[in-house]
Amino acid sequence: xxxxxxxxxxxxxxxxxxxxxxxxxxxxxxxxxxxxxxxxxxxxxxxxxxxxxxxxxxxxxxxxxxxxxxxxxxxxxxxxxxxxxxxxxxxxxxxxxxxxxxxxxxxxxxxxxxxxxxxxxxxxxxxxxxxxxxxxxxxxxxxxxxxxxxxxxxxxxxxxxxxxxxxxxxxxxxxxxxxxxxxxxxxxxxxxxxxxxxxxxxxxxxxxxxxxxxxxxxxxxxxxxxxxxxxxxxxxxxxxxxxxxxxxxxxxxxxxxxxxxxxxxxxxxxxxxxxxxxxxxxxxxx
Amino acid sequence: xxxxxxxxxxxxxxxxxxxxxxxxxxxxxxxxxxxxxxxxxxxxxxxxxxxxxxxxxxxxxxxxxxxxxxxxxxxxxxxxxxxxxxxxxxxxxxxxxxxxxxxxxxxxxxxxxxxxxxxxxxxxxxxxxxxx
Numbered sequence: 001x002x003x004x005x006x007x008x009x010x011x012x013x014x015x016x017x018x019x020x021x022x023x024x025x026x027x028x029x030x031x032x033x034x035x036x037x038x039x040x041x042x043x044x045x046x047x048x049x050x051x052x053x054x055x056x057x058x059x060x061x062x063x064x065x066x067x068x069x070x071x072x073x074x075x076x077x078x079x080x081x082x083x084x085x086x087x088x089x090x091x092x093x094x095x096x097x098x099x100x101x102x103x104x105x106x107x108x109x110x111x112x113x114x115x116x117x118x119x120x121x122x123x124x125x126x127x128x129x130x131x132x133x134x135x136x137x138x139x140x141x142x143x144x145x146x147x148x149x150x151x152x153x154x155x156x157x158x159x160x161x162x163x164x165x166x167x168x169x170x171x172x173x174x175x176x177x178x179x180x181x182x183x184x185x186x187x188x189x190x191x192x193x194x195x196x197x198x199x200x201x202x203x204x205x206x207x208x209x210x211x212x213x214x215x216x217x218x219x220x221x222x223x224x225x226x227x228x229x230x231x232x233x234x235x236x237x238x239x240x241x242x243x244x245x246x247x248x249x250x251x252x253x254x255x256x257x258x259x260x261x262x263x264x265x266x267x268x269x270x271x272x273x274x275x276x277x278x279x280x281x282x283x284x285x286x
Numbered sequence: 287x288x289x290x291x292x293x294x295x296x297x298x299x300x301x302x303x304x305x306x307x308x309x310x311x312x313x314x315x316x317x318x319x320x321x322x323x324x325x326x327x328x329x330x331x332x333x334x335x336x337x338x339x340x341x342x343x344x345x346x347x348x349x350x351x352x353x354x355x356x357x358x359x360x361x362x363x364x365x366x367x368x369x370x371x372x373x374x375x376x377x378x379x380x381x382x383x384x385x386x387x388x389x390x391x392x393x394x395x396x397x398x399x400x401x402x403x404x405x406x407x408x409x410x411x412x413x414x415x416x417x418x
Contacts, residue, residue: 001337001339003339003340003341004330004333004334004340007340037341038341050369050372050373053372053373053376054319054322054323054372056376057372057375057376058315058316058319060312060315060376061311061312061314061317061319062316063312064308064309064311064312064315065309065312065313066312067305067308071311072395075380075395076395076398078380082402082405082406083405085409086405086406086408086409089409089413090409090413155394158395218315218375218379219377219379221376222376222377222406223405225369225372225373226410226413227410230347230414230417231413232346232417234347234369235340235343235344236345236362236366236369237333237338237339237340237342237343237344237361237362237365238340238341238344239326239344239365240329240330240333240340240361240365240368241330241340243368243372244323244326244330247319247323
């Protein structure tokens with residue numbers, strides 16, 4: 001019972017920190033369960049996938065209700081993230097756990113470096129603070145933002161939103177597939193890949209990119225979570241308390257995030273992530 | 287009414303339907319998420335009542351006995367149902383979107399929606415086949 005309570009509390013902490021720092025919970029839940037509770041990495045990834053679906057569904061629901069997320073673009077990319085997740089989920093059961101741990105350590109170091117250099121890798125977007133009005137266009141988001149839609153309308157016109165025009169769909173497809181593979185292998189939402197992809201490479205305003213990425217996490221993680229569940233890589237006794245904790249933490253984090261001084265929290269987090277990455281690497285060597 | 291005005295009003299009606307569909311999908315996601323949290327919470331309470339340790343190793347998913355286990359108030363059954371609800375939320379979102387696109391005769395987006403569902407189905411079938 002004490003272990004269950006600790007998992008719940010750990011989940012709350014992971015959800016809250018993840019929400020405050022704009023990370024999906026996955027990057028925190030996997031180390032928590034592997035290093036903190038001795039769970040095999042693959043089972044931790046399975047639990048993490050459930051947690052990221054739950055937090056993303058609640059937030060994505062609000063974004064869609066308020067028309068912030070670009071549903072058409074998100075679904076188009078989802079076709080490829082889901083394909084990547086199918087590949088990653090299948091490959092995950094063939095790979096040595098030490099290789100997965102190595103990949104996770106590299107991911108942690110990358111996130112820590114990104115955070116240390118440029119603040120949060122994925123900006124916090126509190127669903128409750130989103131306007132009811134459709135997403136505000138960001139003119140500078142795309143050099144073709146003010147370009148009129150072509151006649152007859154192309155696929156890109158159909159995927160574009162008010163005030164911005166989507167570009168580089170081919171690159172988007174390739175990177176989205178990679179994000180799906182990473183999500184399934186490491187149990188992460190993949191926002192750290194998808195948000196920069198949509199914002200920088202595809203010309204989608206940051207706010208819309210964040211909301212759309214959040215929406216996409218659900219289907220990407222669902223594709224691989226089912227594979228994990230069927231392969232026996234999902235322990236419900238661990239997933240139950242952890243997922244509830246993450247949901248509570250993420251909800252609290254998004255509601256009270258504006259009251260927290262993020263600078264020191266971020267610094268603390270960089271240190272924790274580097275330490276966790278080293279611990280993971282030591283496991284690989286051991 | 288001129289041809290241009292007719293086209294504009296048709297487009298506005300189409301956009302309004304698309305926004306309504308997005309709202310419906312959003313509500314679906316939120317609703318199912320809360321249902322799944324409720325099911326997981328029941329499962330965890332039953333775990334505590336039965337003094338089950340989370341590290342004791344949960345039973346695998348068995349759909350054939352899930353109903354009977356729910357009636358018997360087995361914690362794992364509620365937890366698995368909660369997990370399935372979690373996974374069903376985004377999949378349900380794609381299904382609702384597919385129906386909306388079909389109504390709008392938006393064949394490309396309908397094909398993409400069906401493609402997503404096909405990919406997920408392939409994942410499930412291949413996993414079941416491999417584990418069998």
